[in-house]
Amino acid sequence: MTALPAPPSKLPATLWSLAASAVVLACIAFLDVDWAGLLGLPAATWEYGALMFGDPTWDKLPRALFETWRSISMAWLGAIGCVVVSIPLGMLAAGGVGPAWLRYGLRGVFAVIRAVPEVIIALILLTVTGLTPFTGALALAIAGIGTQAKWTYETIESLDDGAAEAVAAAGGGRAAALRWALWPAALPTLLSFALYRFELNIRMSAVLGLVGAGGVGQMLANYTNFREWGTVGMLLIVVIVATMLVDTVSGAIRRRIMEGAPSRGMDRSR
16 A cells, blocks of 8 residues: 655744744834824724814915926826836846846846835935936836836746747847737837826925925925824825826726727628
8 A cells, every 4th residue: 555645844944933933023012012002093083083184274285286287297208208217227137138238237237226215316416406306206216126127027028938039030130020920019118108107206305395396295395294184185186086086087098009909890780
C-alpha cells in the first residue's frame, strides 16, 4: 500500500503571519494612538461637518471658482510637461529599445523621482520660483515623470513582438521598429495614461496649494487657519464637484480611446 505524502508544512505561513502581526503592533505602539480621541471622532466629525456644510458661505464663490480654474490649469500644465518628458525617456528605458547602460540608468532615475513626494519637490522649488502656481505645475510635472515613464516602458515591453519582427524582417532597424510598430500599438494606452495623470494632478494640485503653491488649496488652507468653517465648506463643495466633473469627462475620453469609436451598422433595407 502506497504511503500518502506528508501534508505541506504550515510553519512558513505561520511565521509570516506572526511577523506581520508584530509589525502592526509595533506601528500602533510607536504611533501613540489616543484611543479616547478615536472614540470621540464620530461626534467631532459630525460637529465640524455641521459647521462647514450647515450654512456654507457662498459670497466667495466667484473667487473659489477662479482659484479652482487655476488649480486645474496647474494640473493640466503639469500633466503636459510630465508626458512630453516621460514618454520619450520611458520608451528609451524599455527592453529592446535603448542600450542596457541607458535603460538601467533611466530606470534608476525614475525610481529616485518616484521616491520623492510632490510636496517635497514643491517645497524645494519654492525657494527658486517663489509662491506661484507655476511652482505647483513644475512640481507636478517633475513628480509625475517617474511613474509616467514606468508606465511607458512597461507598456512597450508588454506589446506583441510580431509587428516589430516584421519591420526587422523588412530590413528596418531599431528606430524603424519603434516608429512603425511599437509606437502605433502603444499610443492608445499611453494617451489613456496621460489623461489619468491629469486626473491625479487635479487632486495633488489642491494638496500643493496647502504649502503655498497657489490655487484653491491655498485658499482652503487660509480659511481653515482662520476657522471660517462656512467658507471652508463652500470650498470643499467646489473642489468635490470640480474633481468629479473632471473625472467623468476624462474617464469617458479614456474609455473612448481604449475601446475605439462605436461601430455604426449600415442600414441595408433601403
